[in-house]
Amino acid sequence: MKIIDTDILIVGGGIAGSALACGLRQAGYHITLVEQRKDKLDTARGDHLQICVVDLLAQWGALDTFMARGSHRRVGHEFCLPNGEVILQMDYAAEAAATGVNLPHPYFVVTPHDEIVEIFLDLAAENPNFVRLQPVNARKFQVEGDKLISAQVTLPDGSSAEIRPRLVVGADGTNSVLRGVMGFTADEYQYTHPMVAMFGPPPAGMGRSDYFYRYGSPHGMLVIQPRRPNWIKVTTVVGKEGIGWWKKSSAQDRAAMLAQRCHLMADFAGEIGGFYPTKMIHVHDYAKGNVVLVGDAAHSIHPARGQGLNVGIGCLGTLISHLPAPDQLGDPALLHGQLQRYASYQRERYAKQFARNHDAALAMEASVGENAEAFVRQEDDMIRKLHSVPELRRIHFLDAIGYPFGLP
Numbered sequence: 001m002k003i004i005d006t007d008i009l010i011v012g013g014g015i016a017g018s019a020l021a022c023g024l025r026q027a028g029y030h031i032t033l034v035e036q037r038k039d040k041l042d043t044a045r046g047d048h049l050q051i052c053v054v055d056l057l058a059q060w061g062a063l064d065t066f067m068a069r070g071s072h073r074r075v076g077h078e079f080c081l082p083n084g085e086v087i088l089q090m091d092y093a094a095e096a097a098a099t100g101v102n103l104p105h106p107y108f109v110v111t112p113h114d115e116i117v118e119i120f121l122d123l124a125a126e127n128p129n130f131v132r133l134q135p136v137n138a139r140k141f142q143v144e145g146d147k148l149i150s151a152q153v154t155l156p157d158g159s160s161a162e163i164r165p166r167l168v169v170g171a172d173g174t175n176s177v178l179r180g181v182m183g184f185t186a187d188e189y190q191y192t193h194p195m196v197a198m199f200g201p202p203p204a205g206m207g208r209s210d211y212f213y214r215y216g217s218p219h220g221m222l223v224i225q226p227r228r229p230n231w232i233k234v235t236t237v238v239g240k241e242g243i244g245w246w247k248k249s250s251a252q253d254r255a256a257m258l259a260q261r262c263h264l265m266a267d268f269a270g271e272i273g274g275f276y277p278t279k280m281i282h283v284h285d286y287a288k289g290n291v292v293l294v295g296d297a298a299h300s301i302h303p304a305r306g307q308g309l310n311v312g313i314g315c316l317g318t319l320i321s322h323l324p325a326p327d328q329l330g331d332p333a334l335l336h337g338q339l340q341r342y343a344s345y346q347r348e349r350y351a352k353q354f355a356r357n358h359d360a361a362l363a364m365e366a367s368v369g370e371n372a373e374a375f376v377r378q379e380d381d382m383i384r385k386l387h388s389v390p391e392l393r394r395i396h397f398l399d400a401i402g403y404p405f406g407l408p
């Protein structure tokens with residue numbers, strides 16, 4: 001059997017795994033990334049990279065490549081009533097200037113989900129000691145105590161290999177195998193209503209294609225995220241009508257349903273991109289022995305606030321700053337201590353952020369619940385305050401751009 005000795009084994013080459021390989025490409029580690037997929041990632045998932053992530057891309061020397069490969073900028077957002085009345089508007093550059101916040105990149109970067117990974121992995125390949133094994137499934141692990149000693153895999157040519165890592169990063173998504181193998185425990189919450197994502201051309205009158213739009217309505221909340229200048233992603237909560245209704249629906253049925261949530265959608269000619277069950281999983285510890293979990297493996301969150309992808313990348317800046325240097329990675333006590341430091345710092349930080357995400361998820365559920373009318377009226381009042389009360393507006397701004405606790 002072939003033996004692959006490596007500094008870092010990354011299990012999962014989705015967003016978090018590929019981003020880590022990119023962020024570490026000049027740090028001198030031998031990195032082996034194992035990804036089971038034959039196909040591209042599901043393009044309907046996260047695609048708007050928050051300003052905090054854009055700053056990280058710049059720090060990693062990756063931002064120019066994202067822009068050169070066709071990404072777009074999103075420079076603001078609007079929260080609206082179903083009839084189109086705007087109750088909160090924010091332009092990030094203007095907001096930064098007005099509040100004295102120094103933002104070198106006052107914009108989100110918009111890149112289709114599947115392309116984000118390919119860009120990260122192309123950059124990761126600049127590391128001469130980067131090995132991408134795909135499609136390869138990592139399932140057989142040898143664990144001694146808290147230490148993951150090796151992973152046995154079947155390589156694409158049918159031969160077997162044993163990977164012997166010093167550090168293992170579990171970036172294997174919501175149904176993480178490593179979470180189970182290493183006995184990580186988690187808080188879990190199953191939300192009632194799934195989400196549906198659709199793609200199509202923007203409706204007439206949508207406004208700027210570099211803005212994001214959220215419509216609150218007692219028939220369900222709806223979000224419009226521009227993808228390309230003439231292409232949008234529409235995400236909404238599946239209400240009482242159920243998934244079965246959406247699956248059978250014609251484009252006209254969908255447009256009529258969506259028009260109850262946003263007046264612009266009456267002529268929307270979009271196709272369904274997918275349905276998404278909504279669940280929160282947040283592990284109690286992010287690290288055990290020589291294993292650390294990142295991305296959805298550590299924290300799957302409801303897409304209500306469009307943050308899963310962003311926290312999955314955002315956490316990596318902190319993780320990277322805690323890793324021992326390549327020549328010290330073989331010291332188990334040092335590695336363990338550094339991972340624990342990372343884990344306790346990050347868990348506390350994210351606990352607050354995820355509590356807010358959970359509230360937003362429950363609000364989305366309430367927007368199709370029994371008291372939807374009253375609930376949505378209350379939400380609208382709160383959003384108007386976010387727009388007009390300077391202190392609240394500042395909190396909303398920092399939260400939206402991914403710096404809920406202020407700029408570092």
Ligand SMILES: Cc1cc2nc3c(=O)[nH]c(=O)nc-3n(C[C@H](O)[C@H](O)[C@H](O)COP(=O)(O)OP(=O)(O)OC[C@H]3O[C@@H](n4cnc5c(N)ncnc54)[C@H](O)[C@@H]3O)c2cc1C
Pocket residue numbers: 011012013014015016017034035036037041044045046047048136137138139171172173174176177195197235276294295296297301303305306307308309310311312
């Ligand atoms: C409809 C929808 C909309 C969303 N919108 C947003 C948004 O606007 N903004 C945002 O920030 N987030 C959004 N998200 C969330 C975001 O997409 C996820 O949080 C993010 O993609 C998670 O990335 P990840 O790398 O942790 O996991 P994944 O992307 O799931 O990657 C895990 C990878 O591990 C691989 N893998 C698993 N097990 C193994 C194994 N044993 N061996 C080898 N490989 C393995 C899988 O094949 C997969 O490629 C959205 C999600 C949904 C569903």
